[in-house]
Amino acid sequence: MKNFLIPTTLKEDTISAVKSAVHQAKETPCEIILMMAAETPDSFSSSQFLREMRVGLTTSQQEVLETCRYIVDHTANCKIKIHNQYGLSSPIFKHIIDTFSVKLVILTPSYKQETKRIHQYAVQLVGNQRCPILHLGTEQFKEDFNKALYIENASANMHVKDIQQFLSNNFSFEIVSQTSKNEDNYEAMAPYLNEAITKYDIDLLVETRKGEKIKFKKNKKENINDKLGLPVLSLYEELV
Incomplete structure (x- = not known):
């Protein structure tokens, strides 16, 4: 069974996340978990605690949830x-x-742009887990990813063949090009990235990551996912 976790506040792009999970599952039985995180109510009274835990959904949130349920209900596996x-x-x-x-x-x-501390904390906790993370792109949603650009982290000392072997065992993506990671000088590497993306019809970026100390910053640093708008599959280095 291939299970998927989608942290959400039930914004519109949650529907895209559910569609992506359904597609990634292929014909394999799966469970899609929509996780809605909230701060623990600060109360000594058990009755007040229970009252504050009852958080209703807005009309738009309810519509998103019903759409997600409809999609999954019409997917047999x-x-x-x-x-x-x-x-x-x-x-x-x-x-x-x-x-x-x-x-x-x-x-x-939308979830990565949430301003509440609990959601920012959840995003950072996700990054420290060993399981892969699919960051959905900001451009037009595409369910099927086929051709990937591997963004190599020089400090990771990992061979592209090892990455491809992991992808072949767990996904249906093929690495067709690779480049070195240089976030400090993105402007210099941008022309090469855009040329590779256009030349090879790339629809997914693949990168590796390490666990990091959790920090809360007022100004969020843009990553390649934000700048290019393409989805990014992030793999924990020790997992590969």
Whole structure:
């Protein structure tokens, strides 16, 4: 079974995330977990605690949820589950990954732009997990990814053949080009990236990552995913 975790506030692009999960599952049985995180109510009274935990959905959120359910209900091999999570920590998040046997986390652009601390914390916790992360692009949504550009992190010392072997075992993407990572001088590498993307009809970027210390910054640093608008599959280095 191939299970997917989608942290969400039920914005419109959650529908794209669910469609992507359904496509990635192929014909394999899967469960799609929509995780809605919220701060733990600060109350000594049990009755007040329970009252504050009851958070209703807006009309637009309800419509998104119903659309997601409709998509999954009409996909024979998939099921959907809503997981409400109050409070987060590294052990709690790891427990969620392990309990639901998550094989891929899908992050939407809207979720990464959320301003509440609990959602920013969730994004950083995702990055420290060993399972792959699919960052959806900001451009027009595309369900099927075929040709990938591998952005090599020089410090990782990983061969492209090892990355391709992992992709072949777990996904249906093929690496058709590669380049070195240089986020400090993106303007210099941008022409080469755009040329490769156009020449090879690339629709996905692949990168590796390491666990990082969690920090909250007022100004978020743009990554290649934000600048190019393409989806990015991020692989934990030790997993590969």
